Amino acid sequence: MNIRAVPLKYSGTTYRSTLEADWAATFNSLGWYFEYEPWAVDLGDGDRYLADFHLPAQNVWCEVKGGHNERLDKTRKFRRAVADPDQPGGELVVLLRAAGEPGRSANWQCVTGAYRSITINQCGICEQWCFTQYAVDGWFCRHCQAPDGLIAERQYMSAVHAKSVQQEMALRIGDTSRDYVKELCPEHGRLPFVKAPRPARLRSA
Numbered sequence: 001m002n003i004r005a006v007p008l009k010y011s012g013t014t015y016r017s018t019l020e021a022d023w024a025a026t027f028n029s030l031g032w033y034f035e036y037e038p039w040a041v042d043l044g045d046g047d048r049y050l051a052d053f054h055l056p057a058q059n060v061w062c063e064v065k066g067g068h069n070e071r072l073d074k075t076r077k078f079r080r081a082v083a084d085p086d087q088p089g090g091e092l093v094v095l096l097r098a099a100g101e102p103g104r105s106a107n108w109q110c111v112t113g114a115y116r117s118i119t120i121n122q123c124g125i126c127e128q129w130c131f132t133q134y135a136v137d138g139w140f141c142r143h144c145q146a147p148d149g150l151i152a153e154r155q156y157m158s159a160v161h162a163k164s165v166q167q168e169m170a171l172r173i174g175d176t177s178r179d180y181v182k183e184l185c186p187e188h189g190r191l192p193f194v195k196a197p198r199p200a201r202l203r204s205a
């Protein structure tokens, strides 16, 4: 399948795709400092990998993949090269996906495929928000390195994660009308996905 990405200029940078520009806008909405394609990482076997985003304050790399999984094996290899799965706060690689319903909420997942293992949580000490992989990091804050800094209830889940929480709770309690994600995380839960403004010729993109 050949998917042609449409470049989009947003806030002074030309992104290779509208989805990349949208993620830049979403990072901005969180107040996050990010770098776009800052440098290629040597994978150790002569191969190099240029990830889409680097969040240096969090020690996180992000790779944008829309509906396709082309070259995902290379992203997994990149993760193996940079990430230490035994070290809290070690380098984390996050796959950024297209937004999902309801209300176009942001969607992301672990490179290994899990949607539930990576959330965005706020730290009760420095008050910053960061990606976290609970199974590895626990509530370790990637900004201030507080071992138990992050607050479990102050959490954004990926769109797929939120959907699975919704289904699981509806099954357990038997009420499909309630928004359990909102009950669990009243102020957060689903992260609104922000679209970078399109010029007129791209309005439908």
Ligand SMILES: [Zn+2]
Pocket (backbone or CB within 6 Å): 123, 124, 125, 126, 127, 128, 141, 142, 143, 144, 145, 146, 149
């Ligand atoms: Zn902190």
